Amino acid sequence: MSATAHTIDSPKRSIWDGGQSPLKASYGKLMMWFFLLSDAFTFSALLITYGLIRSAHQGYEGSAEAFVFSQDYWPIPEKVFEAVPFLHGVSLPLVFVGIMTFILIMSSVTMVLAVEAGHRMDRKDVEKWMLWTIIGGLVFLGCQAWEWSHFIHGVGGGGAGLAWNEYGPPDFAAFFFFITGFHGTHVFSGVVLNFIIYYNTVTGVYDRRGHYEMVEKVGLYWHFVDLVWVFVFTFFYLV
């Protein structure tokens, strides 16, 4: 009898009434997720505008072999991006961007391994994997710098700028600069954040704090940068 009375008297509480975390994630991690959501909208806006402008232009009709650069239609990417450093004049369509994609995916893998090491409180392993992630990010940025330089100087037809380019309609180069540039800026910020995390790991900040959650939060950002590249790769280089 007393048990029944007790259930009636106790107020009904849902998990949203406070005192606990309904999402079972820390404040910092949640805020990182919501920041990434808003950042996803920014990138989507750029990619969707690209879709609009591209579908408003004439597409190239014909075989890949007969393709020539023209202001009349949108170029096919495998003819624009076919250069690889140290292999001047050799046509290797999409090979270099494939290498860049591989580098970024690998640096994402080393980042997950750093997060895993952080869960185990293994400072040495976190240091190792964070360092590999930073190197991956820097190599990617270097590749992008080379690609931009090659794209701007061109292949003998006057190169590319924001107002005009030798590959196709002016908007083609403008979108190349804006989309890969905005992504490259994200990679750069990611490398800076990764370095701060690496520095804090080396100086023992997270050991004293008792957990390596900062590695996880910055890891989320780094994977997001990789995720965006997957979309940029498809919509700018493949389609």
Add this chain to the structure above:
Amino acid sequence: MEETTHIQPQPVDKAKVRKIWITALYLALITALEFLIAFTVPLEMATTRVAIFVAMTIVKAFYIVAEFMHLKYEMKVLIWSILIPMIFVVWMLIAFIYEGSAINAINY
């Protein structure tokens, strides 16, 4: 740091690390397959190409978000609060591609 030397790192979780590398392998394989399609399926089959590329991109995005970003193992509420807003992106994409095609039809 004296106060940190007593921290004993736990041993590597072999199963977890294995899963990470398998996910990486999937991502690499899908990317390789995309390359294969880019050079084997002729340009004239534009719709087929785009459909395949978009589908494979979504598969890759799933692996990155679910495994690397660990979203698959979060609470359902968190998963949906991240995924549902993406509807706006899909809607905007369809609307703007439609709009672009209409501009194209007027101009050419």
